Amino acid sequence: MVRSPESPVLSISGLVKDVGPLPTLDGKMLRVVSGLSLVAERGQVTALLGANGAGKTTTIECAQGLQKRTHGSISLLGEDPDTAGAALRARVGVMLQDGGLPPSARPIPLLKHVAGMYQDPWPVGELIERLGIDSFSRTSVRRLSGGQKQRLALAAALVGNPEVLFLDEPSAGLDPQSRQLVFELISELRNRGMGIVLTTHLMDDAQRLADYVYIIDAGRNVAEGTVAQLLQHPLPPEAGEQHIRTLLFEADPGLDFTGVLPDGVNVTEARAGSYAATGALTAADLAAITAWWAARGIMPRSLSLEARSLEDVFLDISGREIR
């Protein structure tokens, strides 16, 4: 096998996964992933962003060899995960959504046990210190808090010093301090050249961590790009009342803004004196509205500008209805 530094760590093409037959579907199969493709590079964090049930976990479990795919091709470090052996598994670290740690185990013996499966593991003492595990090293897994469990599961995924790291919902159950710690470590590992693939339904995770984001919905790709690229995603034609930016301000009630702002920017007065101007606001629009206030001696009591978040993009793309 030829390995160049440019070859992606993971490449999925046209992945289809059917599960079942399910009694709830009259014994029919359910298609949970239908034609999904993605590429993850070394030294990057690649995020699969989607709502619960979008098929994120199924996709990465197919990539890990935990589930057999129905159709499509997967190349993990140049090998097919379904037929790969211990040599490939040693180069891949996995943190499962439910942790996968035995409840009666204590952190240090457990990490030492997993470390024994590798020829040249990450020194357990170093990992324990790095992830703050020493503070609960004598507690059994079942008594750990959600954040402690996640940190231990991350340590167990890293103990083989992998080239590829899979993280399924890494910030689930993390308190703010643990989250900071985990996010810093993930960034550091990325800088060391690890290829990191994570799933999340939290826009904030993707926005803070990801170099490249795949938005998936109902088992298929709906958009992809860097966070910056996704934020410039054009509005869907059916978006209608949706917006790119919102200018919120409070002033005297009943003001008439007709003719002040260009077409496409709507001003609404949600409560008396509380206005929202939404649309593709530009700096010129801001200048126009403040000049209009100045000419009339209006001084807003409050003023704020909300930029479009990845969440807006996500909702624009995947629809706002609750499923």
Next chain:
Amino acid sequence: MTRDSAALGSARPGSAAPARTLGSAPAPLLRRIVLQGKYETVTMLRNGEQLILAVVLPLLAMVGLTVTPLLDGFGASRINVAVPGILALCAMSTAFTGQGISTGFDRRYGVLRFLSTTPLGRTGLIAGKILAVLAVLALQVLVVTAVALLLGWQPDPLGWAPGLVLLVLGAAAFTALGLLVAGTVRPEATLAITNLLWILLGALGGIVIPAERLPALLESIVQFLPSGALGQAMREAFLSGTVSPVPVLVLLLWTAIAGGAATRWFKWN
């Protein structure tokens, strides 16, 4: 929704420095299996309920059978008839009930899935479990034999070699059955099924009480059960130093059928 993929350009940020020290080779296969076997053995021995099932209850049953007349009339002392069956009961405790319950809960908590993503893999995981069953069984044999000798057990010296092989074969059949149950139903159901069967087969399955002592209806059935076959073969080995083919065949069949079914239907998650 059916919106097409909206690719937003192919430019991706530059990669960081190429990997330097990332990636490891797996430890050798044998070392991985031995490590897993050791880990599972320690876990089993630390579990109080499992120890009761594995050692305390078989010892109590052995004492019970030597102070009651249940095993009189077989032409050998009570203890000589009892101990081979108790050793068989130990194999059922550890391989079927103990191992089944722990595997069932490991499956529930995702432990099987996590370990199968490490270099250990699914095959190594199963091999480690088998090793742990054999290690615990070896300890059980030592403890039961020591107590039995104190109580006056006089095994046929020719019985040891076939007896130990039969015990391993019985453990194989019960491990396969335990994995089949643990891999197909919820862990709570595994707990109930394996405990209930341990009691039923222990009392009426021909394992410690010979089939001849059971009601006529059961007598004809139990010789085809793994419990009855193992109990009968163990008694033959340690009472007369002989092995007859039928119970061996029955155990081999159970191992093959349950092993095949477990391979086919075992759900990892």
